[in-house]
Amino acid sequence: AQSVSQHNHHVILSEAASLELGCNYSYGGTVNLFWYVQYPGQHLQLLLKYFSGDPLVKGIKGFEAEFIKSKFSFNLRKPSVQWSDTAEYFCAVNPPPITGGGNKLTFGTGTQLKVEL
């Protein structure tokens, strides 16, 4: 079945550690890819997006993500996390209409990141 998978459900890191959150999708064809972040008690915010071009995209707050088409992956990275990065991170995919997605944004199950001091 078509899906978006985030394999890390809970991640705990110490400040200054490096972060990589996995995201895999199963749609064929061209897709648009997103990472959203939801800080405790706050709304969803766009962290970064990939539409086309350079597969390494940079977002806000030092985050970046790499689109690897052959692996159907769009992993999120940050070299050095801060306590303020504690949040829920959602990968999202806009599948192509041909797969029946109808251009509806589909979210992964989310990864809860906790950064400890």
Added chain:
Amino acid sequence: DTEVTQTPKHLVMGMTNKKSLKCEQHMGHRAMYWYKQKAKKPPELMFVYSYEKLSINESVPSRFSPECPNSSLLNLHLHALQPEDSALYLCASSPGPPGFAANTGELFFGEGSRLTVL
């Protein structure tokens, strides 16, 4: 700050009450969405309005009734809800609707209305 404004931020209602959630955007977007988000879960699509017409209803129970009075406003009318309907209700907008060639899928979310049904 988000450019999609939702009111109220918090709502507590009984199962026999009638209430409404409101959403407003002034970005000139032509598609607006209602999502439901339970704790520790991803947002789930409920409704999509495209050019002020309901284009997608994800088999949502009729106790939820959406309304789009104009291109900037989106309401969600609530009636006879159940305790399991307690959740964060998110409004979003996008420049183009699902199925629109130029739609990239990027959504702009409001802060949400946290609903508790007693």
